[in-house]
Amino acid sequence: MRRLDAWLPLLAPAALVVAVGLLATQVSRSWEISLVDALVSVAMVVAIFVFVGNSGVLSFGQISFVAVGAFAAGVLTVPLQSKAFVLADLYPVLRDHSVGNLVSLLLAAAAGGVFALLVGLPLMRLSGLAAGIATFAVLEITHNVLREWTKIGPGATTLSLVPETTGPLQATLGALAVVAVAFAYGRSRLGRMLRATREDPAAAQAAGISVHRQRLWAFTLSGALAGFAGGLLVHMLGSMTTEQVYLELTFVTLAMLVVGGIGSLWGAVVGALAVSGLDSFLARAEEGVDVGFTLDVPTGTRLVAVGALMALVLVLRPSGLTRGREPSLRRGAA
């Protein structure tokens, strides 16, 4: 019983991810796309949770690492025979080489991690609002550079012809991998030290923990996971622009994390699935969906309902749907 309880924070989200993945193989094509999309959102939100949840520092910059991972994986998997035409401006090393699906995902994780490490070295000295705005500045810079620098990517045009390898299987395995890494980190010595700095910076420092170093580890790991999630994303979409990994995605993923409960892995997974599920259900309701009777709502309702429900959850339950707790068999345990 006790041993099960210790593993429940991994097993519960993993079971949920597998259930969604299995469901995706049983439904119509359009629902399959929504469910795969939800699983990729899980990967992104859990990646953000690794830093934001464990450190308590708000970052608006994690989507930069998703963007870097997505464009790294995308540019490196466009078939060589088309690449010389559609991405002619690239540096020769990028233009003349392409890699397979799995390698591209690992390279995406590496790119996200290295970028996060470089950015985190100076930035992790900040906390509070200054950290929020500085990480937002990173997002702006990443977007600006990716959009204008055609030697490393498609620039302002659409990156296309990326192999669409992220189906139900790859999305499920990818989300599971991210959840497992996040769980392992949370249970490790490093994860515990970082959470100590979140609960009480002064006491943690007095116990010999370097706040800067612990935050930097988490930021780098979060960047690597976000890069990996970006790889999943680009292989799901097949074609994408820099605008798709910018402000809107930043707000949506952060909202998912806060709605689920910012302080737990379980909250990150539940929040991502709940918000994407609601969003795709309402998208169908706008076209008329059969739920016993035909539910048909006017166009645009989806956005209003998602916004209203998010605000409602936050006002009524500010600590999120899961109250920021991990699942537990013992009733009332925090």
Place this chain on the structure above:
Amino acid sequence: MSLLAAVNAQTLVDAVGLGAVYALMAVGIGLVFGVLRLINFAYGQLVMAGAYTLAWTSAWPGAASIAACFVVVLALSVAMERAVFRPLRTQSPAVMLVTTFAVAFLLQSVALILDIRDDTIGEPAAPLGSLNEAVSIAGVDVRKVTVAAIAAAAVALGLLALLLARTTIGLHMRAAAADFATARLLGVRADRVIGIAVLLSGVLAAIVAVILTVQTPLVAPDFALKETIVVLVGVVVGGIDRLWTATLGGFAIGFATGVINGALPTDKTVFLPSAVFALVILVLLLRPAGLFAPAGRAAVVERV
């Protein structure tokens, strides 16, 4: 050298005008932050609502249209405070900020639904068009609205400074901004102080709505969104803990944007956002409490 040469009186006046508008928004955001410790990301949507009101009342006389704009923006400010800010008063800054994202998203979606009833996105706002005409002052062509913006900012900020410095409620607001818990213990009424701060910030949003609508008379759901983000960056870079440093930060980022846009040809500005945001990061690393915040106060880790 070429940059300096390109900065002429024309550019400077426009830059001051832009800085004035941003300063007004910075004060609106800073007032609410002072008493609630809440960054209202939905502030831009208040401006947007005011702009739509102006567009939809285009047929009305100018004064009536502006009055309608003030009524709508103030009503929305108060509703936002009651429904969202008040229940969240004790929550962490992250939760409050994300909630205002949700509110911003909600208001933007409502605006979109109302806007696309005529199957096009964007509503023209015509009534105050004459304010866009240029007048020549000492050889410099200035749009009347720029003059109006600078004047409105000066008057509004002056009145606000008087209110904060000379009246009892101003004293209460300053006390609440310094230490909310202690101020309450000493008899400052929390709801009243917050209510007034929200109302004042609503008035400023309405003024900004009028100015921005005259400058860009096509109103869309993302109206004032970009401005809000830039002002928020300016406010934090300036120093959000004090109203005057926040205002100065807002003005500075508006002024700098105006000068750079006026001075550099567009083909040279593709990486400009990167340079500006790199500068923002540098300032935050060197002065985390804000560029204009008084120096010499090391960051203190809060105990107990």
